[in-house]
Amino acid sequence: MSKNIIISGASGGLGQDVVKKLSDPGNALYVTFGKKNTNSFDAFSNVKGQVVDLTNSEESLNFINTTLEKAKTIQAGIFLVGAYAPGSLHDTDDALLEKMFSLNFFTTFHLVKPLMEHFKANGGGQFIFVGARPALEAEQGMGNFAYALSKSLLFKMAEFINAEGKSDNITATVIVPSTIDTPTNRAAMPDADFTKWISAADIAESIAFVLSESGQKLREPILKIYNNA
Template identity: 75%
Template sequence: MSKNIIVSGASGGLGKDVVNKLAGGENNLYVTFGSKKVDTFQDLENVTSQVVDLTDQDAAMNFVNATIEKAGTIQAGIFLAGGYAPGNLHATDDALLEKMFNINFFTAFHLVKPLMKHFETTGGGQFIFIGARPALEADQGKGNFAYALSKSLVFKMAEFINSEGKSKNITATVIVPSTIDTPMNREAMPDADFSKWVSGTDIAENIAFVLSESGAKLRETVLKVYNNG
């Protein structure tokens, strides 16, 4: 069964894999880009792309409302927008915290609010978030304090959504990858064992399963896609 799906952060390496996977399933995708619109998906008729500043609450809400008007109903939201910054507690200041919170939390939260309201009026829906291992494991998070802290908010938001949506057929899933095999990560860590990393296509497959008829029956789901990393 095809679905109308909002996908944020579609221009990144993971975004491209997710969009290509879900578009192949005949879903209708409404995707956002950050600073500029790229033509990566121009050949996919079922993908509509738009530049949206998701750190702007009004811009995000207007995007969701316009998408609902165009699509009729939305069945799922997938939140891929985000960013990374290193630095332990001592190297972290308010500016870095604000940057990470904006990129990793508010870009999702600003879409969640209007979508939650929509799901409540249409009989349900799915939220799928990308978490981070450092937000779950302190030994990994201590070296990227602001990043890990911002991602920890994503897990809590998913918990609150699952609690509030329990009787409304509204669910939130968090996909937690270890290091994702992207050109940027390979360039940053050229001596790493890439075979232990997780590919974007593997994450896309997991997202597709969560959206499937069987996957939609999952509840309070946190999927750790760590491979051997």
Template identity: 45%
Template sequence: MAKTILITGANGNLGTAVVKKFLDEDYKVIGVDHSGSHLGFASTHPQFELHAVNLADEAASDTFVKEAISLYKKIDGALLLAGGFAMGDIAATDGTALRKMFSLNFETAYYLARPLFQHMMESGYGRIVLVGARPAIQSEAGKNLIAYALSKSLLIKLADLLNEAAKGKNVVVSVIAPSTIDTPVNRADMPKADFSKWVAPAQIAEVLEFICSGKGDSLRGPLYKIYGDA
């Protein structure tokens, strides 16, 4: 039976590559985003559906997860890709900037991870993937991205805490930490960069499918540094 995978940020540059990979590998994909403008290739696929959910709303996120569990009985994996980015050193980072990044990167993941983790613990199987970032791991990379780096570091700590709680269960929370992803937006923002050193969305999609497949079953608590040559 095909595994059921929930993917947030499904309409983004990374999300669309991930949706395509998982559909190609015959997963049932529940996409979450406010638009499907880049998902035309999936719109008529029998294994795909798209939902608009306000991920910053805890009640809406909880209701969505419970409805999905009621409909499909089991959610095997959740790739929580939704998030945002902002520049800013300590002088530029006030409380408003912190709260914005906290909401975009941490709360949108936490509000889904909380009910999904409980469901997976009850069912005895599950894979959750959170998106960290190199600036959350390396201070040199994060010193001018204070709010962004702090919000991503919380996701890494959340994974540690949940994996400790899941010891003895076949439930794993992984974190991917990409370097610069090769997207049109990043190319436009950094036109003089060497794009060949960046990580392609399709390469990240391969890692995510590995995590959710049987090939990654023996791994526990992994942090995947997907840096390429950047």
């Protein structure tokens, strides 16, 4: 069954694979870009893209409203915008916390809030977040304090959504990858064993499963896609 799906962060390394995977079944995809790769999906007639500053709540709400004018209903939202910064608790200041919270939490929250109301009014829907392993494992998180803390909010938001949405057929899934095998990560860690990482294509396959008829039966899932990392 085809769906109308919102995908944020479509121009990123993961976003491009997710869009390409979900464009195959004939879904209508409404995607956001930052300020790069805005022509990435010109060949796909069912992908409508828009440059949106998702750190801005008003701009995010305008995107949701204009998308609903076109699509009428949305069945799923996939949120891929995020950023990484290293640093221990000692190294972290207010500015770094605010940056990580803005990019890793508010870019999702600003879309989730209006979509939650839409899902309630239209028989349900699915949220898919991308968490981070350091948010689950303290030994990894302690060296990435602001990043891990900001990503941990996505897990809590998913919990609250699943509790509130239980009677309205609304679910939230958190995908948790290890290091994603992207050109950017390879350049940053040239001596790493890339075979142990997880590919963006594999993550896209997992997201497609969550959206499938079988995947829609999952409840409160946290999917750890670590490969051998």
